[in-house]
Amino acid sequence: MKIIADTHCHTIASSHAYSTLMENVHEAKAQGLYAIAITDHARTMPSPPGTWYFENFNVIPKSIEGVNVLRGIEANVLNSEGNLDLPDLKGKFKFDWIIASIHDIAFKGNKSFDECTKTWLKIAENPLVHVIGHSGLPDYLYDYEKVIPVFGEKGKLVEINNSSFKIRKGSHENCKKIAIICKKYKVPIVVNSDAHFCMQIGRFEKAIDMLEEIEFPEELIVNSSNERFNAYLKKHTCFFQDM
Template sequence: MYLSDIHTHSIASGHGTTCTISDMAKAASKKGLKLLGISDHGPGTLASGTSSYFRSLPFYPRKRFGIDILYGVELNILDSAGHTDLSDELLNNLDYAIISMHRQNYRSGSVSQNTEAYINAMKHPAVKILGHCDDTHFPVDYETLARAALRENVIFEINEASLAPGGYRGDTRAN
């Protein structure tokens, strides 16, 4: 049984779902979850949440259908310096941030450049999770990344796509 899911996308992410936050909380409640994290894509993703959307999240209800709600963002890493697509002002008012590399926002570099990009991005205090860093399109040095994540108190995400050899991220099982 799962107690929480904190990498979820509502209709505000602009892809794949037509669910509102209330719809998602209701479904989470029916599944017996205790905690739901809403982490819509940052504004760098086509048709995703705008700055005003993320500015309003801290004012949303913290409990819906008996489920505790956290409000975060899945940030797009933009470059090897670790820049992301949401301002510090907005990030500092959210509960957490996931940092991820997406092909439309980050041009994959060498293993060391990609690793450096993750490490630099995870230094922001709002960042708590490394999102799908097993993606074969963005090779990284996992030992170096794991040591940096430990220092920064950031966790690795492993989701169902991480274990799907035929997925769009490639065969990520070894990663």
Template sequence: MNLVFDLHTHTINSGHAHCTTMENAKYASEIGLELLGITDHGPKMPGGPHEWYFNTFDAMPRELYGVTMLYGCEANILDSDGNIDLSIDKQEKLDIIIASLHDPVVETGKSREVYTTMFLNTMDNPNLHILGHIGNPKFPIYEEEIVKKAKEKNILIEINNKSFSVKRKGSDVICKKIALLCKEYGVKIVVGSDAHSCFAIGGFNEAEKLLKEINMPEALIMNTSKDKILNFLRERGKNI
């Protein structure tokens, strides 16, 4: 399986990552990636960038070290209405938006109904492209409901490689269930490293293992072609 891009990477602007955009791009080039997403945390994450940061990507080149660059945000889902922590005008300027639940922002310990509703309503946002690490057991969900709505709304489901680490114990079982549902319903997935250091970029080993185990059709794996993600975004109105 040849995965040629990584959309979920963080820089020092996220407040708790270690590398710059240039360092991330250089490393991506060195390991042969064709495209890289810079998706720093939204401003509600403790230590995260001010909202103004997401105004400045027009100053950045579309290509660095031979790698096509996409500039976006891993936004925080805030409430059951599906609001995220970026104003509409900022959302519209970004190449790509991942929406995720994070426990420094959203209280854990609520019901599956609550967290499912948060994800379902977030998908009504036309500026959203990806749901991030929905296999996190801290936020239990009704997986089938979310996968079916992702199909309806043409939202990508992330299989997050970091979810297989000890930090998200129990995610592996849930991620497998989600991946199997995506296969069943024909929902496109995207593999993300969730890198907080340039050296983790393109680190997909555990996610790849899962996708091979369930024999996920390549047609549903966005990372196998740079054109797949660029065409997906252009169909969603992005001028890339």
């Protein structure tokens, strides 16, 4: 199983990550990746990059040293209504890639199973969101059987996040259950590192081990071939549009 793009990477702009965009690109190149997405945290996290940071994204080329660079953001799910903290860029820039994630520090909603189910169903309806970020968190269990098919219907990619296997305690079994249900309902996934340091870029070993263990079909992994990844970008994102 080969992953050709790492679409969840942080830079020093996230203020708890330690590499620059160029260091990330160089590592992506060294790892032979076709693309990366820069997805720094949105404003509800501590010491976040400001709106100013995102609205100037047009200065970043879409391709750097042969690596495609998606200019994205990791938005916070704020509450059970599924509100996100996306910046208002007033038309100055349109994100190529938007991840919606729940982070304890930013989420003010109810954590009950029913409310988390409702929250993710609301996010599924948001046309701006591409990726459902690290949703295997044990404190935010939701009805995978009910919600995951809806993610598929709405064109959302379910993320299998390599960092969840290392730093988010208790996520492993949930990530596996999520992947099994994605396989059952043929819902596409995306495999990411969630790198906070450049040496994590392109490292997906734990996620791949789990996916191989459950014989997850490669054709459902959007970032397992250039062709599949491009087809998703063309259909669901503005990456190939001129801005």
